[in-house]
Amino acid sequence: MGTKPSYEVCPPSPDGIGKVYQGREIAQVMGHPGIGWLERSDREKEEAPSKAIALLELAPDAVLADIGAGSGYYSFRIARKLPRGKVVAVDIQPEMIDFLTKESVKLGIKNVQPHLSTLEDVKLPDGSLDAALMVDAYHEFDHPIEMLASLRRALRSKGRIYLLEYRAEDPHVPIKPHHKMTEAQARKEFEAAGFRFVVNKPDLPWQHLMIFERP
Numbered sequence: 001m002g003t004k005p006s007y008e009v010c011p012p013s014p015d016g017i018g019k020v021y022q023g024r025e026i027a028q029v030m031g032h033p034g035i036g037w038l039e040r041s042d043r044e045k046e047e048a049p050s051k052a053i054a055l056l057e058l059a060p061d062a063v064l065a066d067i068g069a070g071s072g073y074y075s076f077r078i079a080r081k082l083p084r085g086k087v088v089a090v091d092i093q094p095e096m097i098d099f100l101t102k103e104s105v106k107l108g109i110k111n112v113q114p115h116l117s118t119l120e121d122v123k124l125p126d127g128s129l130d131a132a133l134m135v136d137a138y139h140e141f142d143h144p145i146e147m148l149a150s151l152r153r154a155l156r157s158k159g160r161i162y163l164l165e166y167r168a169e170d171p172h173v174p175i176k177p178h179h180k181m182t183e184a185q186a187r188k189e190f191e192a193a194g195f196r197f198v199v200n201k202p203d204l205p206w207q208h209l210m211i212f213e214r215p
């Protein structure tokens, strides 16, 4: 039997929290004052989120959790692809949940369900999700072991995870190192949590779009 994964500590770097998982220092959480950056008008030109959304394979009645949804930039755009399904927009910051709730009223979108989670638990019923999406969020998770275990329970069998992270292999991606990940690192962490790596789609300008599956 291999050693069970666990956490270590390190001196905190300016963008990190001094907690290490599988050799990676966990990044600080982006606070709610960052909503303006998430909603910036040049995001489409820089990151091509519409291309990322087009690459998600979702049935019209799918239930998808957008974990670390922030302002819901992705949640509200994906909800339009799910006329009979919904997006559960999950975040740990109550201010993000308030923003999501007000935005859904403003936009008149009824199939985005804001959902407050905890640092350790996505707090969704077992087997309730067809898919989960994490965009620029997983590297901030304070308790990745516990969070992935709770997500594994919440996903149905063969449910998929779409993991978008800025490419750490590419020095030209203009994002701080703690907010980027390599494919090798992501695979190490998700495979340790019992997920199967399916593919890494190379289509986006700055991000990996990695797909994992719950066996």
Ligand SMILES: C[S@@+](CC[C@H](N)C(=O)[O-])C[C@H]1O[C@@H](n2cnc3c(N)ncnc32)[C@H](O)[C@@H]1O
Residues within 6 Å of the ligand: 029, 030, 038, 067, 068, 069, 070, 071, 072, 073, 074, 090, 091, 092, 093, 096, 117, 118, 119, 120, 134, 135, 136, 137, 140, 141, 142, 143, 147
């Ligand atoms: C950089 S923002 C990205 C927001 C959104 N995914 C986007 O791309 O527009 C990261 C978000 O992840 C959330 N977050 C951090 N740790 C989390 C956790 N353990 N569970 C759920 N959300 C978390 C933060 O509160 C923040 O809203």
